Amino acid sequence: MPRLNFLEETRFEKLPVSVYKNEQEASVQIAARIAKIIRKKQKKGENAVLGLATGATPVIMYAELVRLHKEEGLSFKNVITFNLDEYYPMQPDSAQSYVYFMNEQLFNHVDIKKENIHIPDGTLKKEEIIDFCLNYEKKIEAAGGLDLQVLGIGRTGHIGFNEPGSAPNSGTRLVTLDDLTRRDASRDFGGKENVPTKAITMGIGTIFKAREIVLMAWSKKKAPIVRKAVEGEISGDVPATYLQLSEHVEFILDTSAASELTRFDTPWLVKDCQWDHQLIKKAVIWLSNKVNKPVLKLTEEDYNNNGMAQLITQRGSAYDINIHIFNKLQHTITGWPGGKPNADDSQRPERAAPAKKRVLIFAPHPDDDVISMGGTFIRLVDQGHDVHVAYQTSGSTAVWDHDVLRYMEFAIDISKSINGNAEKLMDTYEKMRVFIEQKNPNQTDLPEIRDVKAFIRKSEAIAGARYCGLEDDHIHFMNLPFYETGKKEKKPVMDNDIEMTKTLLQKIKPHQIYAAGDFSDPHGTHVICFNIILEAMNQIRLKEKWTKDCWLWMYRGAWHEFATSEIEMAVPLSPNEVQRKRNAIFKHQSQKDSPVFPGDDEREFWVRAEERNRETAIHYDHLGLADYEAMEAFVRWKFD
Known part of the structure; x- marks a missing residue:
């Protein structure tokens, strides 16, 4: 059997x-x-x-x-x-x-x-x-x-x-x-x-x-x-x-x-299932999309004709299931990603207290924060939370060589204008130019070139974070050592990567951490950076009391988005907020038009972000919820 x-x-x-x-x-x-x-x-x-x-x-x-x-x-x-x-x-x-x-x-x-x-x-x-x-x-x-x-x-x-x-x-x-x-x-x-x-x-x-x-x-x-x-x-x-x-x-x-x-994806089509909350939510959303009906309009006939008769038998009428899932979806939507002060938070994705939270946004690359959660970033600042952003890597491998020469030429002109002398810069520039002309594909850059690429990404990240409302002392550049090698091979994660992360966490003691949870980036950097955060937290969680009140939210967006059934917090964005997010992304000029590593999606990052956010809103609308301009989605990581 x-x-x-x-x-x-x-x-x-x-x-x-x-x-x-x-x-x-x-x-x-x-x-x-x-x-x-x-x-x-x-x-x-x-x-x-x-x-x-x-x-x-x-x-x-x-x-x-x-x-x-x-x-x-x-x-x-x-x-x-x-x-x-x-x-x-x-x-x-x-x-x-x-x-x-x-x-x-x-x-x-x-x-x-x-x-x-x-x-x-x-x-x-x-x-x-x-x-x-x-x-x-x-x-x-x-x-x-x-x-x-x-x-x-x-x-x-x-x-x-x-x-x-x-x-x-x-x-x-x-x-x-x-x-x-x-x-x-x-x-x-x-x-x-x-x-x-x-x-x-x-x-x-x-x-x-x-x-x-x-x-x-x-x-x-x-x-x-x-x-x-x-x-x-x-x-x-x-x-x-x-x-x-x-x-x-x-x-x-x-x-x-x-x-x-x-x-694995739709197990109710091939076997009897153990219907826990997450599977019911996934199945009802799937059914809604399949028959093209809002959740509240699904009938018992819809369930029976699409392999979900067992769910009706075990969990009651279609009406009851529909109401339950509709409410669960409704409760994921919040305009208060840091929690709504002095409000009943029993049906909200985030806690009401403390009213003003310390928030630490980790970005694997210097633009992941604004690309993936720029609207939420801006809203957290606008709502008065103590927001910090930490750029985990320099992002230096994702800058075109011609941009290095362009910035060096700019620096030479500035130096001549101020000092009347740019001889050292010109010597370095010539060394860079010769190297770039003879460079083999994926060859590790000269240290001077890596530095300039890192400076370019750093200046753009500062501009983006300032636009979102942060003061400079709340902008942190970690430059984790594992990343600082060639374009392809990275160093293995070492204790100092984890120690640097622990030090920042212990300094800020955040109530909320936001971290990139999309592990399909072509660099492989996102998953490495996420695991460093997890290891750092695991090493301090049993020793420091503040960690008991710290929640970790994962964001996506640059490479793909969470499935609707997975989303635990959906932050709606107005047209004005979408525009503000776009403006923040535009601060990263070196990543516009044609980034070095676009992956399999040739759209510009700001276009990807807007269209994915709009698609998330459309999915909610089709399920019978409110029609928002766009939505940023988050899933909470549950520590053991």
């Missing part, structure tokens, strides 16, 4: 899927699976032939294989590897090369024979590629075929670099990369314009010949394409759907990547 229940729960899934708590657990399991194949082959005196992938997804898996080699004696002497792909053209010693990646992540740390390593050659002349690709296929066959092929999945649905339109029987070949694929790789290359337009990749037909295929995917960012690949119809528009035709494939996901599969 349990197996039948599971089959019903996964009936929308057209291939086997295993879901793990996080990418660490999943990666360890995949590494153990690879180690088992290697050891089994060793006992037989045979080679293990592995198809390997690159990118961020398999990094932890490779680290675990290295650990197994160093700590548990796993030998790679009988292992032959074939990598999926390589950019073209690409030099093997380039930091963006998959040769470089594989050496750094795996090959340099284990005892594999160099002659057993095969990676597509990005240095070939074009007329040599066809023969190389044919020989690549022959080498796989000569080795006995792939025992296991490891895959990731791109947001176009590509596996390897088999982009939409690839044939299911395709072999190793030269391909043109999709624009989205190049945008996703832009951070590694210091901008999309530096990403090669082509690559050499194993074909889908080549992949299919492997005796086992494992596709791994982590993070919410991959959830939409994972759902298409697992539950969608087979289509060349999503090449990963071809894997549904294989009897030897398994998708291995973390909970975030699996979150949009039917059994």
Whole structure:
């Protein structure tokens, strides 16, 4: 019976899927699976032939294989590897090369024979590629075929670099990369314009010949394409759907990547549910959107016809459920994000007391505060709260090189005007100009250049915070050390990152903390900064009394927004407040028009913010609540 229940729960899934708590657990399991194949082959005196992938997804898996080699004696002497792909053209010693990646992540740390390593050659002349690709296929066959092929999945649905339109029987070949694929790789290359337009990749037909295929995917960012690949119809528009035709494939996901599969996203469609408050809220909002009715107009027929009859049976009439959820949604809306003084706060998202709160807004980058919660920021100041803002990183990597030269030229003119002498500045300027002219993609900047970039972001942040109403002594620049390296690689978080955060928290003793809770930024900086805050709070919470009265609110907006069902505080903005927020964002001139790291959304940040805020308001309106111009949304983090 349990197996039948599971089959019903996964009936929308057209291939086997295993879901793990996080990418660490999943990666360890995949590494153990690879180690088992290697050891089994060793006992037989045979080679293990592995198809390997690159990118961020398999990094932890490779680290675990290295650990197994160093700590548990796993030998790679009988292992032959074939990598999926390589950019073209690409030099093997380039930091963006998959040769470089594989050496750094795996090959340099284990005892594999160099002659057993095969990676597509990005240095070939074009007329040599066809023969190389044919020989690549022959080498796989000569080795006995792939025992296991490891895959990731791109947001176009590509596996390897088999982009939409690839044939299911395709072999190793030269391909043109999709624009989205190049945008996703832009951070590694210091901008999309530096990403090669082509690559050499194993074909889908080549992949299919492997005796086992494992596709791994982590993070919410991959959830939409994972759902298409697992539950969608087979289509060349999503090449990963071809894997549904294989009897030897398994998708291995973390909970975030699996979150949009039917059994997790809308579980009432496939199984009986434990109807807690959050699931009821999510289901009713889903139903309202599906049948295009306000919450209060949903009928029992709507519930019964859309897989929610069990909810009616367990929790009473549609009318009662509708009223309950409508009230819960209504209670999330507040014009008093710091709490309304001398008011009943039992149905409000924030406490009434103290009437004037100490508020600390953390911004991972120097513009995240005004982009994501500028309207709320301004309102907190207007309503008399003691508001501080802390910019956690300098944001220096997100400034164009030409802006550095422009500001230096301005500084030289100012110096000449005031002092009549700018010789030192001119020497530094010339040094910067020569470096920038010869700079390789993603090369770490000179310290002088990093400083100027940081000064640019700092001056813009000060202007934005002042516009929101802060005095200079309430504007804090943390410059957390983990960030102060090149554009791609960051230092690991160290004790001093956490200590600096603890010191600021202990100085201000805030009643409210606001922190970025959108972890899909292309830098990865948001999640690092959020975890630093959590660790700092966890280290002081049991020791200092003030922390008992401190609430942490997460904001989003720069990269994506909270689902309506998740929102716990929605702050409505008037047209005038939307304009004031826009003005604050405009203070960040270096991030306007075309920022260095735009992610997959090419709209300017102020446009993204306004349209996302408007979309949140529209969602509330469609559910039957008041029609506001815009809304900023927040979710409260619950400390253990």
